[in-house]
Amino acid sequence: MPYELKHVFASLPQMERGVAKVLGGDPKGNNFLYTNGKCVIIRNIENPAIADIYTEHAHPVVVAKYSPSGFYIASGDASGKIRIWDTTQKEHLLKYEYTPLSGKIKDIAWTEDSKRIAVAGDGREKFASVFLWDTGSSVGELSGHSKLINSVDIRQQRPFRIVTGSDDTTASFFEGPPFKFKCTLSQHSQFVNCVRFSPDGSRFATGSADGQIFIYDGKTGDLIGSLGGEKAHKGGIYAVSWSPDSSQMISASGDKTVKLWDVGATTAVTTFNMGTDVADQQLGCLWQKDHLLSISLSGYINYLDKNSPDRPLRTIKGHSKSIQCLTVHKNDGRTYIYSGSHDGHINYWDAETGQNDSFSGKGHTNQVSKMVTDDANDLVTCSMDDTLRFTNLGKQEYSASDVVKMDSQPKSVSTAAGGLSLAVCIGQIILLKDKKKVFTLDNLGYEPEVGAIHPGGTTVAVGGADEKIHLYSIQGNTLKDNGQTMAVKGVVTDLAYSHDGAYLAAVDDKKVATVFTVADGYSVKDEFYGHHAKPVTLAWSPDNEHFATGGMDMMVYVWTVGDSDKRIKIPDSHKLHHVSSLVWIDENTLVTTSHDASVKQWTITY
Structure with missing residues (x-):
């Protein structure tokens, strides 16, 4: 194969304020599961940089759970569809597909023999269903609620029992199979967000937006008591998870804490304070072997430390919103990948280990559109918040002083030696020197889309919506229009000079990539065809002989400048979404x- 997937640095769970997030755990204790958009993400619990992404749902996936055998995963989406798929093979073959509900599926539970599945959520006729996994035929009726069901669980011993928790402030208890309604548990005064049986089946717990946790007998459904006296948490409780030996439990709350409970003594042994920000609300948790995980509203996954409750052992960061741009930077022999997303968040990753973090301090407040590094060791970013930022990569924190406000929204940024930067904004081209604006061109007569400074620092190329590339020369601190333009086939979506400055490549919305030879007065060297939809990003390999393009057709092509027929095609590089940015680490790693x-990192072999 000319290409091979080397690493996947997965997204974080997609979070919504005030909505619980269910984490799934693998029965062997090696992996955990969560969802983001239409993807189910499987991560290794010891080394979260090892990840796999399942992308076969047509609608946003809400919840995924392993079968107790560990061989299958059931995932449920917003349309009421459930897919049961294989975990043992890379292809994740689909075993069965059902549509048990007419609305969003919010939780899934299996019986211990992996034969029956209960699903709960929203629907028109019913809010829950329990059926045989291989035929889809019903094994009872889960009725008794007047509003959508948030949570469902099945006792992992015979006689089987099912419990559900709903927005109608009650929990319902069922006996079976076939499952029939036994009683309503109406101790809570607010939405019931989570219900969970203990692994030994002796008890189950309900957690609610009223801040209370009640414990019931697992066989009869009788109330045993509550945890923490009058209230377990100051805020609403979104999730509970039992310890493997059924003696303890953790609970995650909107009061920004996670508590560890001794269930027999009904008291909190440890309180983990997760922060003071709204983003530190805890919306999900999982007790997996020796690991205690919780999820913050920010999407961060916290590994809790019983010995040091105010400092997690580690926090997995990343992005939960779409990533718009990338760049790489080498430091002390290690390569770091920088990524900027739709919500203004910037993350950096160690390219080898996948360990990552974000900058400290206050950064962009809106989408990060483009990023590059300059020779002064700064990350230069432009954002829809109408600013350009220079962030020192040695310090890894945002600086309030190195922010340049623009008159209009910047779309693209480029840098060259000697402290030069170029920002292309709506209706304007701005030249900066040493982080200060020195020259502005407006009334251009065309709409500029993207710009690049020649590595020699003498010329600027700007691609426009007029299907042309305009050249300007840098004279001191000014830009001079040379009156030279090159026509391309469509609106320019991205352009870049090769690292040695010999070529300029551009992609346009007519699906063509064009390469110009700089020394030859920007004559066309070649045109490259292959994309089925608009390409939006382009990056030169360090060898200056290859460049990669990515676009709306989810394809990535690696082109050879000397031979337009020689190309490497990576289909479905990101299955459900178009490729938004590309960057090379070295000539064989894209x-x-x-x-x-x-x-994702790809190894390319020519």
């Missing part, structure tokens, strides 16, 4: 990203 909020 990094791609997309609106699926994940970063």
Whole structure:
């Protein structure tokens, strides 16, 4: 194969304020599961940089759970569809597909023999269903609620029991199979967000937006008591998860804490304070072997430390919203990948290990559109918040002083030696020197889309919506229009000079990539055809002989400048979303990203 997937740095779970997030755990204790958009993400619990992404749902996936055998995963989406698929093979073959509900599926539970599945959520006729996994035929009726069901669980011992928790402030208890309604549990005064049986089946717990956790007998459904006296948490409780030995449990709350409970003594042994920001609300948790995980509203996944409750052992960061741009930077022999997303968040990744973090301090407040590094060791970013930022990569924190406000929204940024930067904004081209604006061109007569400074620092190329590339020369601190333009086939979506400055490549919305020879007065060297839809990003390999393009057709092509027929095609590089940005680590390693909020590295062999 000319290409091979080397690493996947997965997205974080997609979070919504006030909505619980269900984490799934693998029965062997190696992996955990969550969802983002139409993707189910499987991550290794010891090394979260090892990840796999399942992308076969047509609608946003809400929840995914392993079968107790560990061989299958059931995932449910917003349209009421459930897919049961194989975990043992790379292809994740579909075993069965059903549509048990007419609305969003919010939770899934299996019986311990992996034969029956209960699903709960929203629907027109019913809010829950329980059926045989291989035929889809019903094994009972889960009725008794007047509003959507948030959570469902099945006792993992015979006699089987099912419990559901709903927005109608009650939980319902069922006996079976076939399952029939036994009683309503109406101790809570607010939405019931989570219900979970203990692994030994002796008890189950309900957690609610009223901040209370009640414990019931697992066989009869009788109330045993509550945790923490009058209230377990100051805020609403979104999730509970039992310890493997059924003696303890953790609970995640909107009061920004996670608590560890001794269930027998009904008291909190440890309180983990997760922060003071709204983004630190805890919306999900999972007790997996020795690991205690919780999820913040920010999407960050926290590994809790019983010995040091105010500092997680580690926090997995990343992106939960679509990534718009990428760049790489080498530091002390290590390569770091920088990525910027739709919500203004910038993350950096160690290209080898996948360990990542974000800058400290206050950064962009809106989409990061483009990013590059300059020779002063700064990350230069432009954003829809109408600013350009220079962030020192040694310090890894945002600086309030190195922000340049623009008159209109910047779309593209480029840098060259000697402290030069070029920002292309709506209706304007701006030249900056040493982080200050020195020259502005407006009334251009065309709409500029993207710009690049020649590595020699003498010429600027700007691609326009007029299907032309305009050349300007840099004279001191000014830009002079040379009156020279090159016609391309369509609106320019991206352009870049090769690292040695010999070529200029551009892609346009007519699906063509064009390469110009700089020394030859920008004559056309070749045109490259292959994309089925608009290409939006382009990157030169460090060898200056190859460049990669990515676009709306989810394809990535690696082209050879000397031979337009010689190309490497990576189909479905990001299955459900178009490729938004590309960057090369070295001549054989290409990094791609997309609106699926994940970063992928590919090994390319020519």
